[in-house]
Amino acid sequence: MEKVKNYRPLVYICSPYAGDIQKNTENARKYSRFAVNRNGIPIAPHLLFPQFMDEETERENALFMGLVLLGKCDEVWVFGDTISSGMRQEIAKAETFKKKVRYFSEGVVS
Numbered sequence: 001m002e003k004v005k006n007y008r009p010l011v012y013i014c015s016p017y018a019g020d021i022q023k024n025t026e027n028a029r030k031y032s033r034f035a036v037n038r039n040g041i042p043i044a045p046h047l048l049f050p051q052f053m054d055e056e057t058e059r060e061n062a063l064f065m066g067l068v069l070l071g072k073c074d075e076v077w078v079f080g081d082t083i084s085s086g087m088r089q090e091i092a093k094a095e096t097f098k099k100k101v102r103y104f105s106e107g108v109v110s
Contacts, residue, residue, distance in 0.1 A: 009074035011040035016084045075100040
């Protein structure tokens with residue numbers, strides 16, 4: 001029983017990165033905290049990969065690796081009112097994997 005009580009889903013954070021990278025990175029941090037506050041374990045590749053990969057030259061590789069991580073997650077949480085092309089790929093892959101996809105408007109996270 002203890003194992004079930006302590007269960008926390010692995011949650012893939014799906015939100016924009018390209019464009020206003022500084023603002024989008026800040027938002028991804030907020031979305032990750034939002035997931036933690038709701039007992040999720042957030043996975044946000046767009047916070048991790050830019051630490052050691054170049055957006056301009058390695059974007060496709062980073063997107064591929066993100067999709068691999070998405071496959072390991074229990075749920076995909078989509079944030080914001082705008083769905084970028086990268087997010088569309090992530091949502092489509094989540095549907096292919098039959099993952100639970102939840103949508104949150106921008107105003108849900110302060």
